[in-house]
Amino acid sequence: MDFNDTPEQAKFRAQCREWLEANAELKDSQSMDHIGESSLEEHLEIAKKWQKKKYDAGWAMLHWPKEYGGIEASPIERIIWGQEEAKFNVPGGIFAIGLGMCGPVIMQYASEELKERYLAPMAEGKEIWCQLFSEPSAGSDVAGLRSKAEKDGDEWLINGQKVWTSGAHYSDFGILIVRHDPKVEKHKGLTFFFVDMKSPGITVKPIKQITGQAGSGSGFNEVYFDNVRIPDSQRLGEIGDGWKVAITTLMNERLAVGDARGSDIEEALVLSKTKDEGGEALIKNNAVRERLADWFCEANGLKFTKFRTISALSKGEAPGPEASITKIVSANKLQSIGNFGIDSGDMAGMLVDGDSELGSFQGAWLGAPGLRIAGGTDEILRNIIAERVLGLPQGPRADKGIAFKDIPTKV
Amino acid sequence: MNLDFSDDQKFLQNEAKKFFDKEGGLSNARKVMDENLDTDQNLWNKIIEMGWTGIRIPDEYEGLGLSHLELCVIAEELGRSLAPVPFASSVYFFTEALIKYANQEIKKDILPQLVTGTIIGTYGIAEDTQQTTESNLQVSVSSEKLTGVKIAVPDAGIATHMIVVASSKQATDLRLVDLSDPSIIITPQKNIDTSKAFYKVEFNNTPSQLLGDTGKGWDYIQDLLNQAAVLFAFEQIGGAQAALDMAKAYAIERFAFGRQIGSYQAIKHKLADMYISVTLAKSNSYYGAWALSSESSELPLAAATARVSATKAFQLCSKENIQTHGGNGFTWEYDCHLFYKRSKVLSILLGSESTWKEKLVTNLEKTNTLERG
Numbered sequence: 144m145d146f147n148d149t150p151e152q153a154k155f156r157a158q159c160r161e162w163l164e165a166n167a168e169l170k171d172s173q174s175m176d177h178i179g180e181s182s183l184e185e186h187l188e189i190a191k192k193w194q195k196k197k198y199d200a201g202w203a204m205l206h207w208p209k210e211y212g213g214i215e216a217s218p219i220e221r222i223i224w225g226q227e228e229a230k231f232n233v234p235g236g237i238f239a240i241g242l243g244m245c246g247p248v249i250m251q252y253a254s255e256e257l258k259e260r261y262l263a264p265m266a267e268g269k270e271i272w273c274q275l276f277s278e279p280s281a282g283s284d285v286a287g288l289r290s291k292a293e294k295d296g297d298e299w300l301i302n303g304q305k306v307w308t309s310g311a312h313y314s315d316f317g318i319l320i321v322r323h324d325p326k327v328e329k330h331k332g333l334t335f336f337f338v339d340m341k342s343p344g345i346t347v348k349p350i351k352q353i354t355g356q357a358g359s360g361s362g363f364n365e366v367y368f369d370n371v372r373i374p375d376s377q378r379l380g381e382i383g384d385g386w387k388v389a390i391t392t393l394m395n396e397r398l399a400v401g402d403a404r405g406s407d408i409e410e411a412l413v414l415s416k417t418k419d420e421g422g423e424a425l426i427k428n429n430a431v432r433e434r435l436a437d438w439f440c441e442a443n444g445l446k447f448t449k450f451r452t453i454s455a456l457s458k459g460e461a462p463g464p465e466a467s468i469t470k471i472v473s474a475n476k477l478q479s480i481g482n483f484g485i486d487s488g489d490m491a492g493m494l495v496d497g498d499s500e501l502g503s504f505q506g507a508w509l510g511a512p513g514l515r516i517a518g519g520t521d522e523i524l525r526n527i528i529a530e531r532v533l534g535l536p537q538g539p540r541a542d543k544g545i546a547f548k549d550i551p552t553k554v
Numbered sequence: 555m556n557l558d559f560s561d562d563q564k565f566l567q568n569e570a571k572k573f574f575d576k577e578g579g580l581s582n583a584r585k586v587m588d589e590n591l592d593t594d595q596n597l598w599n600k601i602i603e604m605g606w607t608g609i610r611i612p613d614e615y616e617g618l619g620l621s622h623l624e625l626c627v628i629a630e631e632l633g634r635s636l637a638p639v640p641f642a643s644s645v646y647f648f649t650e651a652l653i654k655y656a657n658q659e660i661k662k663d664i665l666p667q668l669v670t671g672t673i674i675g676t677y678g679i680a681e682d683t684q685q686t687t688e689s690n691l692q693v694s695v696s697s698e699k700l701t702g703v704k705i706a707v708p709d710a711g712i713a714t715h716m717i718v719v720a721s722s723k724q725a726t727d728l729r730l731v732d733l734s735d736p737s738i739i740i741t742p743q744k745n746i747d748t749s750k751a752f753y754k755v756e757f758n759n760t761p762s763q764l765l766g767d768t769g770k771g772w773d774y775i776q777d778l779l780n781q782a783a784v785l786f787a788f789e790q791i792g793g794a795q796a797a798l799d800m801a802k803a804y805a806i807e808r809f810a811f812g813r814q815i816g817s818y819q820a821i822k823h824k825l826a827d828m829y830i831s832v833t834l835a836k837s838n839s840y841y842g843a844w845a846l847s848s849e850s851s852e853l854p855l856a857a858a859t860a861r862v863s864a865t866k867a868f869q870l871c872s873k874e875n876i877q878t879h880g881g882n883g884f885t886w887e888y889d890c891h892l893f894y895k896r897s898k899v900l901s902i903l904l905g906s907e908s909t910w911k912e913k914l915v916t917n918l919e920k921t922n923t924l925e926r927g
Contacts (some may be wrong), residue, residue: 144556144557144561144623144843144844144847144848145844146556146557146746147555148555155774202902217800243688272619280860291619365913367684391835395708396858418918425913426844426919432912432915433908435915435918436862436911436912436915437911439914439915440834440859440863441838441860443838443841443859443863444833444837444838444859445833445837447557447837447840448833448837450837451837451840452555453557454555454557454558454620455558457555458556463835466834471748471830472834522819525819525823525826525827526822526826528826529821529822529823529825529826532800532829533798533802533825533829534806535805535806535814535817535821535825536806536814536816536817536823537817538813538817538818538819541814
């Protein structure tokens, strides 16, 4: 039992580190932000430049096959790169959906011609991709989606609405799942495409969240399709195989969704040590001590759960199901720590003041409800643990064995 | 990164699991309860034959000379099967104390006999229903003789020797006592888990030997408690996992309203929460095992974290296992109560959850920076 790299891993880490040091700046020890306040345009430009730099040096899409410009890095190498890159002040995020979810589906299902056209620009950061799955009436039950695709010669006519689309407002392309036939069973009537986000008939509207953020601040959008035309050549997989294709990308999403970022035990501990309560540090309050102990057990448990997963990958083994607990535990912990931070301000805890140490806790508290929903709600994740990890049976379903159009939707 | 047990250690764990299953699994704890015994003598003899009482005892004293990691995997299996034997008292406490603090002469005399089972050890810390601290210790030592009363001493009915924490001229000593001395009065104490036996042990000018340096007994016992916390955490996660497995099996087999009860989300989410709790406890226990086996300065924090987390997990899994079983879970016939009672006893045997939370936070306060996970 140890926390060391194998010699090969240490060598790879050193290579990552060497290149990063030559091309980026280390983060300040306390800083959690990648980039200060900047406009969306500035942020995109910086992010695209960084991606291009990585691409030219071969660090952009480590796990991709060699034929598409990757190095077929092992999972442990991807983790090592991620650990090292996270120590540097570099923009992250906007290419993750493309490289992690869209790229693999293009590789698996698109024609050679299309792969040639789209994969390289995606990898070098010229073109940004998004994922158009969720709909207003299809969240946890995403296969219940209702956006329509009708065949019209060599084209498809798309009508409907997508929602919670990250980055739709700056994306060039998107992967899209729609219903081509409501008269067959729910999962059988779906077909998968990719679409040019500049196509006539597409309207992108930012979602204003409970945090008050909208537009580039929220990153989430509604996307309306009004007689949007997609050539049949942009269909990925067979007609009716949309769900199968979507599952491939969702598997990749599960790997991508990790910890909830934001105020954690470290920040709660610092606040407890420094904040004064009636002449004594807050940490002297036994109610606070008990909660710190609980959060530490959760945070430390998640940290070492991750280490166990990495250990399995490091040995070339398939990790156990332990990582399935990460988001439930971390999102709820974030909400609870955010709440604690605000309470520490006592009668003034609600006041928003740019300089206040409570700002990050207020942000955590406001953002946490979203994290408990995004990428699988707490409830769906518990179902997944119960059914896939523990092997409990599915409940009876009212949507099986009947045509999609006959599935009940209201009382 | 290798936060995992080795293949040899996993093999040993698997052998231990098969051993406890073959020897009767939970039926041993039930037998001890029903027949009002102290221990399952047959099971204990076989554990000695396997060599596990000597797992940490160096070769030169005829033990197996293995590490704490081997002890952790055995502990998990003891916990899973709720084995009613004095293993924890004798191996996690008594043997460890001797390995760390006894002089050569004592080691030569006692360690080989712990391997063969002619000596069984236990430990005495608690003295009253209030929390025992260094300043309120009543058992005292004067001219090598002990006087006073220890309570809730596990396994004292079959133990031959005992380590005792006692106040001395130089603050606190850790003392070794031969329990066959006629000055000692040992009285059974009833407890809520009758698959374990506890005793009141009264010393009256009882001869004893010093372990380690005089005046350092309280530090020694804290260190032993930290070690034991990690080992008990493995017992607790073994028990928690067994209770979860039992709940899972019942949720699949039992029908209500025409469906398996495991198909209801109320049951699914309950069991998912049990799984989450066990997973966190297991990861924290691995951290504890690493700190213990590498003699890390992080042991006090790691031990407290493993202990609190494993205590929560075993208590949650054992109580919700009863709930999942409905009325059946409340009967003597079903095994649910065995886990429920053991989880409670293990949760307080080394000091309560709040005591360990306090230790955890005291150690956190000392750290300046935490490494982000």
